[in-house]
Amino acid sequence: MSHSGAEKEGKAGVEVTKDRNGVDQVVLRNKRGDSARVSLYGGQVLSWKNERGEELLFTSSKAIFSPPKAVRGGIPICFPQFGNRGTLEQHGFARNKMWVIDDNPPPHPSTDSNVKSYIDLLLKSSEEDLKIWPHSFGFRLRVCLAADGHLTLISRIRNVNSKPFSFSFAYHTYFSISDISEVRVEGLETLDYLDNLHNKERFTEQGDALTFESEVDRVYLDSSNKVDILDHERKRTLGIRKEGLPDIVVWNPWEKKSKTMVDLGDEEYKQMLCVDGAAVEKPITLKPGEEWTGRLDLSVVPST
Structure with a gap:
């Protein structure tokens, strides 16, 4: 089979559609029947399903799908900041900008050559962005769906400024779970974390697994590159692997905070967990011309 034939067959796994507001979305599929859906609004993955069609990401039933609101669920991209700092809106502006499909991406050493179902998106600083954050950048995002159903997001951010700039970043991943009281997170043992519910005070994780009985909003520092969410009731483990991203954010708003959020149902906190x-x-910090890469690999495996 010729190389061009292989390319053609690969692109069959990529389809561009529109959502109800006319915003372009890209649907990735593999031969096994897994799928992922990415919106060009925010470069946001909104859906990731396994071969049985089960949704692995959470999106609120009350999510607002009309710009300029960011969608509550999926994987919002938080750049150039995570949280609240300075004059920028919470979690930065990348998640509520229109991205474009990058028809001419530079070569990607980090993508396995057998991954055919992927899309490259591009966000460039606009005049409007430069007013609130005066740094020119190019942000390339590749979303890949592998043959085994793994979902990979690779962000490459380049400084095209004449001076250095700094940013914080998160893949703010909302996982769909059976029940927040029934899941546990492994891979955070003995780590220091900043607790956003206690003025960012620093604590050390004492448990051998993290379980949930109240609101949690923590940044685990210098974590290992492998964290797992064990969902006993659904008999599956959601695996999170990362490169270039030292921290893990764990968030669940619980009951009281959920009631204050217009785009989250009062009881929906039970079915979601953010592990970023x-x-x-x-x-x-990037010097002029420098590029940073941050990679996230998500997998799901059956567990007992």
Whole structure:
């Protein structure tokens, strides 16, 4: 089979559609029947389903799909900041900008050559962005769906400024779970974390697994590159692997905070858990012409 034939067959796994507001979305599929859906609004993955059609990401039933609101769910991209700092809106502006499909991406050493179902998106600083954050950048995002159903997001951010700039970053991933009281997170043992519910005070994780009985909003620092969410009731483990992202953010708003959020149902906190690959505590600094890469690999495996 010729190389061009292979390319053609690969692109069959990529389809561009529109959502109800006319915003372009890209649907990725593999031969096994897994799928992922990415909106060009925010470069946001909104859906990731396994071969049985089960949704692995959470999106609120009350999510607002009309710009300029960011969608509550999926994987919002938080750049150039995570959280609230300075004059920028919470979690930065990348998640509520229109991205474009990058028809001419530079070569990607980090993508396995057998991954055919992927899309490259591009966000460039606009005049409007430069007013609120005066740094020119190019942000390339590749979203890949592998043959085994793994979902990979690779962000490449380049400084096209004449002076250095710094940013923080997170893949703010909303996972769909059976029940927040029934899941546990492994891979955070003995780590220091900043607790956003206690003025960012620093604590050390004492448990051998993280379980949930109240609101949690923490940044685990210098975490290992492998964290797992064990969902006993659904008999599956959601695996999170990361590169270039030192921290892990863990968030669940619980009952009281959920009631204050217009785009989250009062009881929906039970079905969601955010575990983010992130760079929060120590911002990333890029010199002129320098590029940073942050990679997230998500997998799901049956567990007992």
